[in-house]
Amino acid sequence: MAVENPSPNLYNEDLAPAEERKWGAFSIFNVWTSDVHSLWGYYLAASLFLLCGSFINFVIAIGVGSLVIFVLMSLVGNAGVRTGVPFPVLARASFGTFGANVPAIVRAIVACFWYGAQTAAASGAIVALLVRSPGMLEFHQTSHFLGHSTLEFICFVVVWALQLLIIQRGMETVRKFQDWAGPAVWVMMLILAIYLVVKSGTFSFGAEIPRDVLLEKTKDAGVPGEPGSFAALAAVAATWITYFAALYLNFCDFSRYAKDEKALRKGNLWGLPINLLAFCLVAGVTTTAAFTVYGEVLLHPDQISAKFDSWFLALLAALTFAVATLGINVVANFVSPAFDFSNVFPKHISFKRGGYIAAIIALILYPFAPWETGAAQFVNFIGSTMGPIFGVMMVDYYLIRRGVLDVNALYKEDGEFRFQGGWHANAFIAFVIGALFSSILPTFTTILPSWWGTYGWFFGVAIGGLVYYVLRMSARRPSVARA
Secondary structure (H helix, E strand, C coil): CCCCCCCCCCCCCCCCCCCCCCECHHHHHHHHHHHHCCHHHHHHHHHHHHHHCCHHHHHHHHHHHHHHHHHHHHHHHHHHHHHCCCHHHHCHHHHCCCCCHHHHHHHHHHHHHHHHHHHHHHHHHHHHHHCCCHHHHHHHHHCEECCEEHHHHHHHHHHHHHHHHHHCCCHHHHHHHHHHHHHHHHHHHHHHHHHHHHHHCCCCCCCCCCHHHHHHHHCCCCCCCCCCCHHHHHHHHHHHHHCCHHHHHHCHHHHCCECCHHHHHHHHHHHHHHHHHHHHHHHHHHHHHHHHHHCCCCCCHHHHHCCCCCHHHHHHHHHHHHHHHHHHHHHHHHHHHHHHHHHHCCCCCCHHHHHHHHHHHHHHHHHHCHHHCCHHHHHHHHHHCHHHHHHHHHHHHHHHCCCCCCHHHHHCCCCCCCCECCECHHHHHHHHHHHHHHHHHHHHCCCCCHHHHHHHHHHHHHHHHHHHHHHHHHHHCCCCCCC
C-alpha cells in the first residue's frame, strides 16, 4: 500500500510497506534453514540432544519446543503479511512513533554482537581447513595481527566482505541466496551424517555414549537435572524456544515479503516443526556416530570435519558450514539492524547504510573478540529483555487492536501513535517491569530461584504483556462520576 503524506522523520523507501511480494513457501522455509543451520545452531542442537538422554525424550522435548516456535513465529509473521512493515515500524503501534527506537536499538545491539561472533565462527571453519597444510599451519602459528593470527584476520575480513556483497542489492538478493544456501546445507549435513554412520558401522540415537560422559559434557550447560529427567527435558524445550527470541521480534522483516498468509503458514510449517526436528535429529545422530568413530563427544561440526581423512570432504564441509553461518548472519544479524538503524534516522540512513553500520561495528569489535569473553553474558542480558518487548507488541496487535492497524498512521508524527510526544508510557512501564523479572532480578540477585533464569524470556513475555494489557484496558475505561 502507498503511504499518504508520511513524515520525513519516520519514512523512507526501505521502511515503507512492502509492495513487491515474491516470497513463496520455499523462500520462507529457507529463512529457517538459514537461521538454524549454522555452527552455533548445530552446537546447540547436539548439546540438547545429549541432554534428552534418549530418542523418545528428544522427540518430545524438541518436538514440543518446535511447535511453540511455529505458533509464536506465525503470530508475528501474520502481522508482517497484513501490514507489510518491518519490525521497528510495527513497534511504533505499541511503543510510539519515536519510542519504537528503543526496542529497535536493543535488537540491533544483540545483532551487531552476534554478527561478529557468527562471522568469526564461519571464518574459523575456513581456518581449520587451511591449517591442514603444513605451510599454512606455520603461518597461522607465527604471524599475528590485532590479537589474532594473521590467517584468522584475513579469513574474517574475507567472510565479512562476502556478506556485504550478498546484502548490497537488497532483500531480493537475500531471498535468492537463502534459496540456494538452505538446501546446500541440508545436503552437506546428510553427507556428514551418512559418512560417519557408515564409518562407525552403527546407527544410534545416543545409546552409544556412556552416562558418565553425558554428565561430564552437559555439566556446564546451565540446564537443571540429569540428562533425561523431566527438569532437563523442560529446560531443553525452553532453551530451544528462547534460542529464537531475537527473530520473534523481527521475523516480520521477512514475512512482509510473503505472497500471502497461506505461503507463510506452509513455509513456517516445513521450516519450523518439521525442519527443526529433522535438523536436531541429524545433529544427534552425527554426534553419536562421531563418538563411536573418534572416541570423544564432538559438539562442533568443524571439530568433526577437521578429523576427516579425506581432504576433499573436509573442504566440502568447511565451505558448507561457512555458507550456513553466512546464512544465519544475513537473516538474524544483518537484516534486522539494517532496518533498526534506518528507523532511527530515516532521512539519512537507508536499509543498505544501516547494514553497513552493523557490519562496521562488528569489524571494530573483532580485535577485542568480546564473544570469547564474559561480554557474552552482557549481550544475553540485553537479549533477555526482548521477551517483554515481544509480549507488549503481540498483546497490542492481537488483544488490543484485534489485528487491525492503521498502517498509514505509523508514518505520521501527529497521528494515532503519537501518545506522549511520540513515546507510549504504558508500553515502557510494561517493558521495564517485564525486564525486571526476565533479566535484572535473575542476573543480579538471588531473590528468585536458580531455575528462573532458564525460563526468564517466558516470564518477560507473560509479565510484560499482562502489565501492558491491564494498563491499556484501565485507560480505556470511562471514569464513573461521583454522586
